[in-house]
Amino acid sequence: MQKVYLSDSGPKVSKAIYSFWRWEHEKMTDAKRAEGIVETCLELGINTFDYGDTSAQLKTEELVRNILNTKSVKREDLVLFAKCGIRNDRNGFTYFDNSRQYLLDSVDSFLKDLQTDYLDMFLLNGFDYTANPEETAVALQHIVHTGKAKHIGIANFTGDQHKLLAKYLRIPIVTSHIELNLLNTSPIRDGRIDFIKEQYSKPLVWAPLAGGQILEGGSEQAIRIRKILNQVAEKHDANLEQIAVAWLMSLGVLPIIGSLKKERIANVATATDIQLSKEDWYEIYYASLKK
Secondary structure (H helix, E strand, C coil): CEEEEEECCCCCCCCCCCEEEHHHCCCCCCCHHHHHHHHHHHHCCCCCCEECCCHHHHHHHHHHHHHHCHHHHHHHCEEEEEECCEECCCCCEEECCCCCCHHHHHHHHHHHHHCCCEEEEEEEECCCCCHHHHHHHHHHHHHHHHHCCEEEEECCHHHHHHHHHHHHHCCCCCEEEEEECCCCCCHHHHHHHHHHHHHHEEEECCCCCHHHHHHHHHCCHHHHHHHHHHHHHHHHCHHHHHHHHHHCCCCCCCEEEHHHHCCCCCHHHHHHCCCCCCHHHHHHHHHHHHC
């Protein structure tokens, strides 16, 4: 798989990125199954892996680390992302925390669990309305200046929240993770995609298949989109899933894969080679907009 620079100042990453967030959601602890997923990623050329806030609860970092160690993969050949900012209390209540101490504690925890000296990317996941943005910025800069992370990014920020944090930073935000798919195309129209690109960055998009709804959803919108995707897929000797991802990549974004199914991982990864015509792209887009 081709590797690309995430921004003019960011790391070189695989064109598809694998995230472990769904392992946490589905409580995936089967070591044999986990090894098969990681092996599939490596065979496809995916070397960029994304860890989330709650992955330590299931020891995902330890599980994946042990698998990678058996594959004799060199640390310099991997690109490791880690996100923090979302917390859960004892009752399962979810809230955001962008405080200095939480960020510093989180990065240290990731480094310990992954047994690495540095993260390639440390991302702030979710905007904390009560945080002091200057304090947050100083903490992020400290993490980079001390070598604990090479770069910083954000996830699930609005355009205005992105601008606010950037105002206090003296280092670049090299990427932004956002939700974007054919059932949710709002980032194309609300300015988020444009602003991220304005920063000379490639947006990273999660839920590229809307959690499977594009493939199996029963809404009129999903059914209509599948019809067009299948028509375009025939032209490219591809499948519906590959075309849905190729449609996204025509925007210059990179997909984040969260599936635990090897076939689905392969479909997303191989979609990076498909080039859609403008006519096909807009036909799919207009189908997604109809009520």
